Amino acid sequence: MIINDLSKTINQKPVLKNLSFQLAPSEIVGLIGRNGSGKTTLFRLIAEHYLPDAGDIQVNGRSIFTDKHQKQAIFFIDEKENFLRAYSLQRILGFYQKAYIDFDENLFLQLIQQYQFRLSSLYRQLSKGNQRLVQIILAICSNATYLLLDEPFDGLDVIVKKEVIGLMMEHLGEHRSALIASHNLNELENLIDRALLLKDHTIFKDYHLEEMRQHARKIQMVFKTKKVPLVVKEQSKLLSFQGRVITAIFESYSEELEQAIKHFEPLLYEELPLSLEDLFEANLKPKPHRLQKEVSL
CATH class of the missing domain: 3.40.50.300 (P-loop containing nucleotide triphosphate hydrolases)
Incomplete structure (x- = not known):
């Protein structure tokens, strides 16, 4: 069809x-x-x-x-x-x-x-x-x-x-x-x-x-400041931003991208299970005003 x-x-x-x-x-x-x-x-x-x-x-x-x-x-x-x-x-x-x-x-x-x-x-x-x-x-x-x-x-x-x-x-x-x-x-x-x-x-x-599961990752990160590295902002869809804890989906994840993020020496860098609900939220949920403001720092 x-x-x-x-x-x-x-x-x-x-x-x-x-x-x-x-x-x-x-x-x-x-x-x-x-x-x-x-x-x-x-x-x-x-x-x-x-x-x-x-x-x-x-x-x-x-x-x-x-x-x-x-x-x-x-x-x-x-x-x-x-x-x-x-x-x-x-x-x-x-x-x-x-x-x-x-x-x-x-x-x-x-x-x-x-x-x-x-x-x-x-x-x-x-x-x-x-x-x-x-x-x-x-x-x-x-x-x-x-x-x-x-x-x-x-x-x-x-x-x-x-x-x-x-x-x-x-x-x-x-x-x-x-x-x-x-x-x-x-x-x-x-x-x-x-x-x-x-x-x-x-x-x-x-x-x-199946392709999405091979190439996409859901990562939780904490950096030393609230400023989000440019590579994270450009390469991810942010799910949440609570204090300094960032949860984001990277749809085209690679070792090179991982190394680029780890260059900023995150205090926490942890992979979490990625679900269909996460994709729904990342693409369709309106971003809270506070999140939009903080991400722009």
Whole structure:
């Protein structure tokens, strides 16, 4: 899937602007951004619930806006505009069999029985956790190539969350991809191959996590004065500045950079575990006024 130069304005406010990325087969990608950054709008554009003001989305080299057959490759349930609520699981099965020509009815019935659902049950009467579980079952059984999952772990207890994650990982397979938006970064980090950071209406960063772990470091430092060495300011993203204790992320860490910093004879120089949450904070969290002032010294 190729998203190219996508833009969308809603109520005269830009939500997405010149947004581009590709989603490769068998990838699990996290879509990360602050509240209101446009994650759900992006999903709605890919699912063609919205039309873009500019740009294109292509599947198999064809635009989804001109070749409607390509919609078979995309699965998305819009939680805020969820039409499923009024229907039984039996009726929902019928809808999705018509929507997806490769829908796997046998697997659907098997999973419904495995998780002890009744086909006569109304979707709206299920717990929030079971509604999420049904959504994942529908996504899997659709046999769509690209699954768009918007906060699939939101509000789930530990047991149901493990069921949802296990089911998803078991059935994704080699030729299917998932784009997952979630505020639960700890859960997301254990699942994804890439992280797309959404900021200022576009994709601000595209991290391949294995590559990031090889080249990036989170370092805690204390220098003799509060003045931050220029090499640290220029080469890092500062996470925090408390007293003289600096915590920073270096995305392109090297022995040469380490030696350049140690030239200033830090009183403390310690590597800490680097998490997806750290990358979120370093890129998306506004810097406190005090931190901005002290870093400029």
